[in-house]
Amino acid sequence: MPWQIDLIVLIFVILCAITAISVKDLLSTAILFGAYSFMMCLLWAIMGAVDVAFTEASVGAGVSTVFFVAAVFNTTRRTKD
Amino acid sequence: MTDFFIGIMTKYNYWLYIILMMIGLYAMIVKNNLIKKIVGMNIFQTAIILFYISIGYKTNATIPIIKNAHGDHGTGAHKLIIHAADYINPLPHVLMLTAIVVSVATFGVALALSVKIYQRYQTLEEDEIRMRLREK
Amino acid sequence: MNTFFLYTSLYLCFLMLFSLYRAMFGPTVLDRLIGVNAIGSKTVILLLLIGFIYERVDMFIDIALAYAFLNFITVVAASRYFHKRKGLYEESTLK
Amino acid sequence: MNFFVLLFLIIGLVFFTGGAVGIIRMPDFYSRLHPAGKLDTLGILAMVLGFALFNLKTFSISELLLSIKMLLIVFFVFLSSPTATHSIVDAGIRAGLRHWTKEDKR
Amino acid sequence: MTISEKKEFKNKSSGKPFKSILSFSLTFILMFGLWVILSGNFEPLLIFLGLFSSFLCAFFFKDLLFSDPDSDFLLIMFRFFKYIPWLIFEIIKANFHLLYLVFHPRMKDMIDPHVVVIKTGLKKEMSIVTMANSITLTPGTITINADREGVFKVHSIDKESAEALPGTMLKKTARIFGEDK
Amino acid sequence: MIKTFYPALLVIAPLLAALLCSGFSWIQKKFCYPIVLVGLAISLFSAFKLLMIVLTSGTIQYRMAGWAPPFGIEYRIDLLNAVVLLIVSAIALINLVASHKSVLQDMKEKLGAFYSVYVLFVTGLLGVVATGDLFNLYVLLEITSLTSYALIAMGDPDRSPIASLNYLFIGVIGASFYLLGVGYLYIMTGSLNMINVADILQNLHGSSAVLIGFIFCMLGLWIKMALFPLHIWLPNAYSYTSISVGRLIAPLMTKIMVYVMIRLMLNVFGFNYIFETLELSKVVVWIASIAIIAGGVMALAQKNVKKIFAYIIVSEIGYMVGGAWLGNQTGMTGSILHIINDAVMTFALFLVVGNITFCLKNAHLNNFKGLFSKMPWTMAGLVLAGFSIIGVPPTCGFFSKWYLILGGIEAGAYHFVGALIISSLICAILFFKIFEISFFESSIQNKQQNEHKNHDKIAGITEAPVSMLISLGLTSATLIILGVYSDSIVKNIITPFLTQYKMVI
């Protein structure tokens, strides 16, 4: 697999990670975390780890984000940092 | 100097995984909000998964599912000639499947805990919780 | 054809940057949601493209298909938050 | 055959480009939804059709099934994407987000 | 709570075994077809598994997919498939319009977002949903809300798309589900 | 190779019990307890059997799924494993019996789930001890951690969730560091089986990646075992749990981590690599010495008995780590012996605390007044356990300390010896503080106070239930028995084990 896509997606991943932890709203964090998960899935797929990509897709998109939103729903969106 | 750059070029995956991991670790240590910490934790774990998957990758190899062996349950074993260099190392994938599962489980538990904490303290900020505890 | 797929995927990555911009800097949460939704749809295509580049699209299509379902779930769940808790900036007050 | 494949793919890319640019350029949340929700949907349609055609180059039952599988993606996206868009816009309305009007421009 | 109301609660939705069987079998067939497409493998074990899982899906979720199956189900399907090409054509046509908008340098002058309320006579769930999704897919308009009375709240990006709205799409949708009378 | 199915049975029986228990909790709750009891009893039995087999005929290798070691997962039971397995399963079983009543009191509707999680925790521990595969260890570690988070969160509703969440964060960092270390090993060796990795590592001693892998493995384990600067999670986590949990986790969790550390040091990296190629040992022994003193000093400042004991655990971790890193056989012997002894000692301590909290609802030091006359048997247990921790001869704590100090003298690490002795003194002060409070102050003045303040709380104290007392008695007896037979443990188990892995100089 050509390295260009890999590198670009990796940088996207890092961007997503930084934004997810620095944004001042937990729901946004949840959503960005979903984006992070998408990127990760792409990254696994690029590196040929199909099963891992599948898992990450199903977990990251289907379950993890929903849990996150549910938790934020039941707690609060406010955060100081 | 050129060696250094060649080192980065050929191993940028490892460099970036370290950066990602450090982002997660930083969030876990510094962030005050519990959910932020949980996110940091997840990023941290994902970085390690990235590391493992990077170990397994081989250039010019295909995904670890044998081609042309559309297997059937119970009809004769194909004598295929398989070159190991053609397929990506499956072992890290296996390990990381487990690690992902573990991280999801931990994630769920951490969220459940934070919900429980919120029920009691009505806040997710660590310093506020500490303040409440001191008041008691 | 393979190089074409490669450049296509690079171009899609580039386009993803726009969505990512919206997701990162979107003024409201819902803008971010739009961004993520867009990223999701591009990811589906990217997965297929990677499949073609690997020449194993029969394997990657499953993931893409799963993505088509699951991206939807994420978006619905996130917007459901606003369905139940009205208000974009409103917060549950301390009980 | 390849021509059609390329055509479809390029059309898809154009739509995607439109969607991406629209997301950036549009002034408010509601109007951003239009390109994001729909140009992307059509982009997917075009590109997947291209892929399906490309896949049918060597015709066999399994390849055909594969192409149909790809079209399934289109089917689901067509079902789910407008719903997702609707869901988001509903959320925006419930959240009380004002929509952009001509007056805001000044 | 009065006694009669209590009886009301206990009186579960039994009664229509025919519809139940029909919806079950329809779901089963559809699911199995889908399985075959997905699997692409005709090995006995997998076929058996497919049958079994289709049965599972159909048995437990028969009330989801076809909750109230009509007798003219096939007709509706047929009309629906006839509707799709037209819709796609519409979509493409309108999408180009949107593309034009997006790339236009003075885009902000061209767009004029506002909300329109459309009253249609649609009553069936499926037809309302089809209508709503069609509206959403046709660029320039997004359904904000649709209730059971057939009242649609639509957000449109400019006047043109808003004015073009009820038009033929409503007629076609209504025809699919036999509501055009 | 000996054909035996006990290694599998050991882990499977509790796992099965957990599943069945969780299933039955939805159908018929009263079956939960017997199922769990039987499961743990089976694993205790097989641990005992394994020890017998290992003693007579050497190391057992069990191939999970029937694949030969580097490809499949292998369970290796050697002498050390077998003993630790026995200790773990015995403590789990005894604690189950002892905490039956308090669990019934605490979790009414969630009984099945609680027992299930409890047994899963034990399963994880047993697996961690028995496994011979680096990654399998990680998975089992995660089971253990996950369950322990839950178990800890079941305690004091005010503080335990936050303590548990902190523990979760730090635990995840620890486990991830371990995983990272394993990854570094994997990238250099390509294998995951401990013995196999050790073979390949012979030629890789100069590699910096192996060094980093080693450091991160150790770092992860130290975080998990709460070595001094990384101990912050432990006191809160252990002291705010419900007691039936605390006395399961406190004796076992940290000790198992020490066990894993020793296993990695001896089996994977090898003695030569650590002590001759790296020469890290001096630094670690210093850290351990500081840990010992710091744990003791912090314990002195506490008012809650559970917290005191938690800090004592921090100090004890220093003993074991220091002993293991002294770099000689005596120190290692002491360390291994202390794993066994300390598990029993801590268990006895927490059993006592359990009895007291069962009766007093609180383990604050002020409530201890006059306990010697009210709960004589429990306090006798406390005295015995305390003596063991201080290191008074016939109890087992003395003997491990004996080896540790001897090892320290042999290695010339006099600061470590000093730390050990100072910590003994601190422990003596701590325990006699407790004894004093509970021995004195039963005078009239206090009784009057009690009548005013918390009449019903203190006045009606009687001895704890019989099941608790019996388990306490059993454990206390074990303290002495282990002490008396410590030489045969060393001679028959630890020395042969160390000889097997070339630890004899």
Add this chain to the structure above:
Amino acid sequence: MDYITSIKPLLTVLVSLAVIPFLIVTSKKPNIRESCTFIAGGVKFLLVLSMLPAILAGNKIVFNMFEIASGVSIAFKVDGLGMLFAIVASSLWIVTSMYSIGYMRTLNEHGQTRYYCFFALAIFATIGVAFSANLLTLYLFYEILSLATYPLVTHHQDKKSRISGRRYLIFILGTSIALVLPAMLYCYHITGTLDFSIHGIFASGQISKPALTVVLLMFVFGFAKAGLMPFHSWLPAAMVAPTPVSALLHAVAVVKVGVFSIVRVIVCIFGIDLLASFNLGVVVASLASITIIVSSCIAMSQDELKRRLAFSTVSQLSYIILGVALLTPQGQLGGIIHIVMHAFGKITLFFCAGAIFVATGKKYISQMKGLGKQMPITFAAFFIGALGVIGLPPTGGFFSKWFILIGTIESTQKLFLIVLLLSSFLNAFYFLPIIYQAFFSKDEKEQNLPVQIKEAPLFCVIPIVITAIISVILFFTPNVFINLIKIALGI
């Protein structure tokens, strides 16, 4: 010189441990409980005596229990020294039990069962120390003794006993953990064994002088029960305990265990030759002499009788250490036999103090004016005991002082002679005034009181008489003990 393997030492040690369950079971019936104690004491004493002939014949009785580390095991070995100490301890247990009955019942103390149990435990440990065959076993029983004594010291459970209990623990437990344990392990590290041997366990050249000095001092100070200054202050503090405890433990068992351990270490671990070659005996001896003089001086200024006795004990213990540390045969003989002589003398004194307290409730010497006429037997016994401690005939104490004097003359350091003489004067100076006051001076206030003071109860008086008589008898027949010591030291 034969080694006889026999289970007797173990039985002897275990008798008092075995009686504890009976005591607990019969806690509701005091008579049965106390007769249990008596039976155990009798059995123990008989067992000890039954081993006496074999020891006197020059044999040693050994019993190995189990190994603990390579080269070290829990083992018992009965030699002359141990026998001597065991005879003293076991015989005095019987007497003290009797005395306790009188004392405890008269004062109606609480927690009597606990008292008897821990008493038995303390005796168990004492005999264990006496019979231990190596340093580890000795250490083990030493620790048990320290811990078993704690509840006895703090028997009253009030604030005062709490403070003194704390001090007791800090000194006893702290020193043994911080000093003895490392020193012992260091010895083990160097020699690989801890077994007592008459010539010491160190081979020549195995240890350098600085190291030896440090280890020796660690041992000498570490066995803080011996009360060597500055680790003596627990002993006066421990006088808050009931008098039988003070009598048996703080005149005989506990303190003598400390001294015995030091003797063991000097004689059987380092060996006299080694110490003599490095000339280290002087160091210990000078430490002991300082203690002797200083504590005698302090004793004079004490008004509370038991505290005065305690300081006297501190001073007398150092006699023993001094005698042994002279490293001459006669000095050692004198030092060791002082264990016996001092035991009988001092226990008599303590019994008397207790008896006075029981009868009158008086603790202070200044209150005792004229008591001699009301309690003639007690004060007569007190006189005999005082003589024994000062070292005047017709009591056994004379012999010990005599042998130590000879020892000092034998040794090169004549300074210690002066110390001895001076301290004997001091001894006389703080004991005799008490007796003078009791018999020849009158207290005006006392006579006004209507209550007539009588002798203490019978159970208190009989033991006093017995011990006083024994200390007189010892003047005439000290041979058994002298022989035992000679056998033990191989003189």
Add this chain to the structure above:
Amino acid sequence: MKYIGLLIVAVCGGILLSATSDFPDWGYSQSPASTYLSNHYIEKSIEETGVPNLVTSVLADYRSFDTMFETAVIFCAGLVCFLLLRNYNRQKKFFYRHISTGVVLCFKDNCKNLPASKKFEQMDADWIPHDLIIMTVCRILIPFIQIYALYVVAHGDFSPGGGFQGGVIFGSSFILLAISYNLQTAMKKIKEKILGLLSALGVLIYVGIGIICMFLGGNFLDYSQLAKILPVDPIHVRALGMLGVEIGVGIAVMAVMVVIYVNIASEGRHDEGL
């Protein structure tokens, strides 16, 4: 704290970076990791197990013991969420809405949770009208998702996917049901008791297969022993064993995901959720 964090991060990062120079290049096909064990797996596994998906064959056969505990981890997570959050103190109020008229009835205090009928539906406290479009589309979509999930479980041998992925997708279909309708509808479809039983059952299937192998005389999880009771040859019986195992994993994962969602979304009250 911020600076301490930065310091720790910098130190850790520095240590880790310093070791990268020792690594083989990214994608280098002759590195020890990609030659030592993996070659055997790649070349032999189709002969030995008859499964083309190497990941599945390693996951469910060579390292099946790992996977069993992985499933146990998931099971454990479900239990933990249940244990932490489940709250049996039901809300005291129940709301019912008459469907045709829209009149809302409120029942207070300890009245039993009545089952819904054709005319009345139970609803949440802060009730929102069911969104018709989302509801209908989800209704249509859910069976498709489910059959797809089952497909993924069954085809773990030849294509990416397997028990875990399929289970998660299946579980998320229920989550979608709960989101688009409401939690009670979803809980009516699959009850808490059933979920608890299923999650245990899934792992039990896995462990059970292992134990059957043990009873048939092999080692734990040694599928080739199953050939003694199944009419297939010993190599292909491994594929069947893997299939069984994957089904077990799928069931467990599905149930657990729903349990976690339900407990987090409703804070353990199981009455109304996201």
